[in-house]
Amino acid sequence: MLTLYDFMGSGNGYKVRLLLAQLGVPYRLVECDILKGETHTPAFLAKNPNGRIPTLQIDETTHLAESGAILWYLAEGTAFAPADQLARAQTLQWMFFEQYSHEPYIAVVRFWRHFLTKLSPLQELDLPERLKKGYAALDVMEQHLASRPFFVGGHYGLADIALYGYTHVAHEGDFDLGRYPHIKAWLARVASQPSHVSIDHKI
Ligand SMILES: N[C@@H](CCC(=O)N[C@@H](CS)C(=O)NCC(=O)O)C(=O)O
Structure with missing residues (x-):
């Protein structure tokens, strides 16, 4: 199952949460408090060296950062991403x-x-x-x-x-x-x- 590292107040994270909901794709949400620096721990930086949410964990060793890249990855082949x-x-x-x-x-x-x-x-x-x-x-x-x-x-x-x-x-x-x-x-x-x-x- 996909895991989304996110902060609920983030519009960047929300873009991904909105698309996941509209695609009906199940995922695990791990909240990171960016106000407390939780994206700058060694454990988080190993997932995204840029220290930012949203970060999507696709499998054991594969993470994807940047809301736009995550949106595109999730939407490819669906009606949300045009074919033309x-x-x-x-x-x-x-x-x-x-x-x-x-x-x-x-x-x-x-x-x-x-x-x-x-x-x-x-x-x-x-x-x-x-x-x-x-x-x-x-x-x-x-x-x-x-x-x-x-x-x-x-x-x-x-x-x-x-x-x-x-x-x-x-x-x-x-x-x-x-x-x-x-x-x-x-x-x-x-x-x-x-x-x-x-x-x-x-x-
Ligand atoms: N270009 C990135 C921006 C990501 C970003 O700036 N995330 C912020 C929250 S909206 C963050 O994680 N900030 C924590 C920090 O900079 O320490 C995207 O679109 O995902």
Whole structure:
């Protein structure tokens, strides 16, 4: 059976938990408290030298890290990963966008504001730029969703899961989604997909 090392508050981990639920794939959940450094123990670093969740244990000696890679591994051959060459590349386009232009701003600001009791002076200094870039990512999403129901190919898939992970909790970083009607409609469409689970749902 698959084992997922995860932290329940993590949007990166949630992407994987959501897909596993929607695929109906059974797995064992091992929670790691990232706030207590539990991903930096020698035992965890042997599984993922980068010291981060989500990490998926596939067999006795095989581990896979990075939410996007795990999503792709699990979804290959299912309706969540397109078969068409261009749609596959477009899915990757949005997944790379999420990791480079979205997650470092929206997820990081949410982590600072939702999980930390106090920001460091450096974080305070960095905050306005992170907010600006987070809103820039939301602007790109809003424009794309103005004329389509989902990110790729007209139906729900991996790109939606990857972007939903942190967009649906962006308000916990005090991002105001009020001026993004198309994103809000998309969030509702994603949440109404079969076998959808919430971020705090355990298996
Ligand atoms: N690019 C990675 C990011 C993983 C990541 O940043 N995980 C965070 C939680 S969301 C973590 O494990 N942090 C613990 C640490 O850095 O010590 C992914 O998409 O999985």
